[in-house]
Amino acid sequence: MTVADTLSQPRLAPERPEDAAEADALIARAFGPGRFAKAAERLREHNRPLEGLCVVAHADGQVVGCVRQWPVLIGQRPAVFLGPIAVDEAWRHHGLGGALVKRAADAARAAGHDLILLVGDTPLFRRMGFDAAPARRIVMPGPVDQRRVQVKALKPGADDNLAGLVVVA
Numbered sequence: 001m002t003v004a005d006t007l008s009q010p011r012l013a014p015e016r017p018e019d020a021a022e023a024d025a026l027i028a029r030a031f032g033p034g035r036f037a038k039a040a041e042r043l044r045e046h047n048r049p050l051e052g053l054c055v056v057a058h059a060d061g062q063v064v065g066c067v068r069q070w071p072v073l074i075g076q077r078p079a080v081f082l083g084p085i086a087v088d089e090a091w092r093h094h095g096l097g098g099a100l101v102k103r104a105a106d107a108a109r110a111a112g113h114d115l116i117l118l119v120g121d122t123p124l125f126r127r128m129g130f131d132a133a134p135a136r137r138i139v140m141p142g143p144v145d146q147r148r149v150q151v152k153a154l155k156p157g158a159d160d161n162l163a164g165l166v167v168v169a
Contacts, residue, residue: 010057040083047169053108057099057100069082069104071169073166077162077164079113085101114153122147141167
C-alpha cells in the first residue's frame with residue numbers, strides 16, 4: 001500500500017495563481033535542475049503558460065500533479081506546447097499523469113486550439129492520441145531526440161503538412 005492509497009482521490013482543476021508556487025516546487029522535485037538544459041525549456045523561457053489550459057491535481061490540500069501548456073508556432077501554425085507534466089512520487093503509477101494530459105487536451109480543444117505538441121515517451125503518449133509521424137518535419141529549438149517529438153491533432157487534418165521551426169508565439 002502506498003501513501004496515495006490512503007489519501008482522497010485527486011481533484012483536477014485549472015491551475016490558479018495561488019497554485020503556482022506548489023506546482024513549481026513539484027516540477028523542480030520531479031525534474032531537477034537538469035530540466036533547464038532541455039530543448040523544451042527554450043519554448044518556456046520568455047513565454048507565459050496559457051491561462052485556463054494548465055491543470056493541477058489537488059489531494060488533501062496539496063498540489064500532487066500538474067501540467068502546463070504554452071503558446072507556440074510550428075512554422076506559421078499556432079499550436080499548444082504541453083509540458084512539463086509532474087506527479088508527486090506518492091501518486092505515480094495511479095493514472096494521474098494520463099488524467100492530467102487528457103484534461104489539458106480537452107481544455108485546449110474547448111478553447112479552440114487545433115494542435116498540441118510535446119516531447120515525451122512515444123509508447124506512453126501514443127495511448128493518449130499523440131503521434132510522432134506528423135512531427136518528423138518539426139524542428140525544435142535545440143538538441144532533441146526527434147523520435148520523442150509528437151503532436152495531437154485536436155481537429156481532423158490539423159497535423160497535415162506540419163513542418164517548420166517551433167518558436168514562442
